[in-house]
Amino acid sequence: MFRTWSRLSDPSKAAITREIASYVMQMRKDCVLHKIGALYHDSDGEVTIGPIVTQLMFMNGRRQSISRNRGPYRHDTDYVRAPIDVQIADVHFLNAMPSDDPNFNEGVFEDDPDTRWRASSLIPMTFAQGEKNAPFRTTLLHPHLSLDNTLWLTRIRSKLPES
Structure with a gap:
């Protein structure tokens, strides 16, 4: 190409x-929408917004057992928060796993402070607190x-x- x-x-x-x-x-x-997600056809053939189907939401290995919010999301804060929640759940999952397990990944622990900082500081700084109550609009x-x-x-x- x-x-x-x-x-x-x-x-x-x-x-x-x-x-x-x-x-x-x-x-x-x-194409103004009021949720974030993937487009599907419902049983009536109408287009509807449903769960996201991206690689980010379908990880392999140990992360397959971690439950995740794939949407649809009613606000962009929820969309941004979803993969961060997977990272935090992964740390909890690894804490219960023996370090000699082949799925164990110490690098996740190294990233954990940054992940938690994004969740606790960056998201609130980026998105106004009262924004969740405002009508959501995306394209x-x-x-x-x-x-x-x-x-x-x-x-x-x-x-x-x-x-």
């Missing part, structure tokens, strides 16, 4: 960038907009019939 991009002229790159930016702006304007956006999938989208669009 990168070779394709490098062969494009500057005006072509600018045109693609403007087109993708217009899609992002349209999604931000027209639909692509979780990993990169050169690879941008060119893929452009290639698909070029194969679509003109409307």
